[in-house]
Amino acid sequence: KPQLFIFDLDGVITDTAEFHYLAWRKIGEELGIVVDRALNERLKGVSRMESLNRVLAAASQAKEMTEHEKEQWASKKNAIYQQLIDTIKPSDVLPGISELIRELKERQFKLALGSASRNATFVLDKLGLQDAFDYVVDASKIRFGKPHPETFTNAADYFSIPYHACIGVEDSEAGIEAINSAGMFSVGVGCLDALHQANYIVSDTSQLKLDRIVEAYRLAAW
Numbered sequence: 001k002p003q004l005f006i007f008d009l010d011g012v013i014t015d016t017a018e019f020h021y022l023a024w025r026k027i028g029e030e031l032g033i034v035v036d037r038a039l040n041e042r043l044k045g046v047s048r049m050e051s052l053n054r055v056l057a058a059a060s061q062a063k064e065m066t067e068h069e070k071e072q073w074a075s076k077k078n079a080i081y082q083q084l085i086d087t088i089k090p091s092d093v094l095p096g097i098s099e100l101i102r103e104l105k106e107r108q109f110k111l112a113l114g115s116a117s118r119n120a121t122f123v124l125d126k127l128g129l130q131d132a133f134d135y136v137v138d139a140s141k142i143r144f145g146k147p148h149p150e151t152f153t154n155a156a157d158y159f160s161i162p163y164h165a166c167i168g169v170e171d172s173e174a175g176i177e178a179i180n181s182a183g184m185f186s187v188g189v190g191c192l193d194a195l196h197q198a199n200y201i202v203s204d205t206s207q208l209k210l211d212r213i214v215e216a217y218r219l220a221a222w
């Protein structure tokens, strides 16, 4: 029986994935690099610096930039992002998520947030969800970001819950890969193309129904 649900933040709890995209697109414009949605798909769930590396690699500018310059571009991206997330309000919680959280609590599941974002607690506060999760993974303490499983195993280890009793919910390819390699049941939210490796997929958050997820977990004999 599943015991712990680990949620991604950006793109699952709220649509900050779009804000990350807008910020990277702006940085791209200043660097003369086109950040389109296809490239952005590969930035989802990936740390700030690794995202910058992928943007630069798309234009083979990676080698020309010093570490110091890279730090500056990364903090510039974060400044743009922080301006965008300052407008977040409780009604920006994605459809179905509040209901799902309520039902999970009623049925005594443990809830964790497994975000790669160092802005995660700020966003949670803005959404009014500061008390919704029993545990929030601190992205600054994670040594290996998604697709490495550490973000998800860190949450399970906090509760001492075996990985096979955990369900991870993600909107990114890197995140699904992380959940799968942790040996957890993966739920993908979004387009089939990027998420085909997930154990169970829904098109958007309003389709995340607890009974259906638990049934899929059982059918997979997890």
Ligand code: G16
Pocket: 008, 009, 010, 011, 017, 020, 043, 044, 045, 046, 047, 048, 051, 078, 114, 115, 116, 117, 118, 119, 120, 139, 172
């Ligand atoms: C998120 C986003 C990524 C972002 C990363 C780091 O992860 O999906 O696009 O690069 O966090 O965010 P920050 O720059 O705020 O530290 P997640 O895991 O919540 O999807």
Ligand code: MG
Pocket: 008, 009, 010, 011, 012, 017, 044, 045, 170, 171, 172, 175
């Ligand atoms: Mg995400």
